[in-house]
Amino acid sequence: MGSLVRVLPALVAAISCFTALAIDIPDLRYLRAYTDYDPDGPYHEFLDYSPDLSVQGMDNSIVRICLTGLWLMYSERYYNGTSAAYDGINDCHNISSSLSMQVSSLRYPGSPYGMDDVYYTLYEGELWTGNEFKGNTNVPTVANLDMNVSSVSISGQSPWTFFTGLQYAGEAVCLYPVNIVNDNSIYLHHGGIARLAQLGLPDNSVRSVAKGCLTDNVYRGDRPHQGERGDRDGH
CATH class of the missing domain: 2.60.20.10 (Crystallins)
Incomplete structure (x- = not known):
């Protein structure tokens, strides 16, 4: 019985610590x-x-x-x-x-955990409509939206590269989060393409996605820019 009495306060303390950590990391969205x-x-x-x-x-x-x-x-x-x-x-x-x-x-586009987390979101329809496929890691296939992507949104401070082939093959375009909103040291970085053709890619052609800028074909908001390939973080 004495052992149980000693264990319970420790368990309560651990739960309290976990709760405090969760509360201290709010999603501001x-x-x-x-x-x-x-x-x-x-x-x-x-x-x-x-x-x-x-x-x-x-x-x-x-x-x-x-x-x-x-x-x-x-x-x-x-x-x-x-x-x-x-x-x-x-x-x-x-x-x-x-x-x-x-x-x-x-x-909302992007991460369910943090407003400015590095994330991409692909949409079935133009103007960010329809079903979506989202994530924060490289994917060799976009699964249910394979060859069915018509618009894109990205968030956070990393560019992303979109490929027309599986396993990061085919044509590729790099997209940067060119829009920056801030207030009292709270930041939101994002970028988006309402129609895939704006990236110079055929509609419904995206098949894989990788973090960083992995091609010389870079889109910064108005037109593709050539010869600006960076590393995986776009530098």
């Missing part, structure tokens, strides 16, 4: 959705994907958002239809006229 333009009005806060906003009673009613991170909003459920991307650090936006009162789903 959030989105607050408002149904009117009053900054002091009621809102619903999202920390994760919502494929169907009717579940939260917010379908076709969002006109204003305040957020941290990069978020994608869609006019149809399950991330389809017209889409728009919004970024910021504790920033607010009125929803564009093309989406106002029509938002039916929302999600």
Whole structure:
């Protein structure tokens, strides 16, 4: 009995330490959705994907958002239809006229664990719509989206290289996170391509992905740049 009494306080201390560590490493990403333009009005806060906003009673009613991170909003459920991307650090936006009162789903690109973690996200449809495939490590095949990728998003401070062949073969284009948002030492680095053709690759041609800039064909936001190959971290 005496041994049990000694073990329990140690176990409680270990659990308390683990809980404190978890609380001390928060994910800062959030989105607050408002149904009117009053900054002091009621809102619903999202920390994760919502494929169907009717579940939260917010379908076709969002006109204003305040957020941290990069978020994608869609006019149809399950991330389809017209889409728009919004970024910021504790920033607010009125929803564009093309989406106002029509938002039916929302999600974010990148890591579920940290807003500025190095991550890539591939999308089945143009403008970041449809099914996705995401990760933070090299993949010799993009599995369910093999030859079915139409748009791309990346986050964090590393470029990524996208290949038209399995096992990092075929044509390749390197994409950098050219957009940088910061406020009070909180940073968000991201980049994206709404249509794969912007990278100079045929639609539905991406088959593998590697971290770093592993080709001379570098896209920095407006057009491919040649002869700028770096190492795996893009340096």
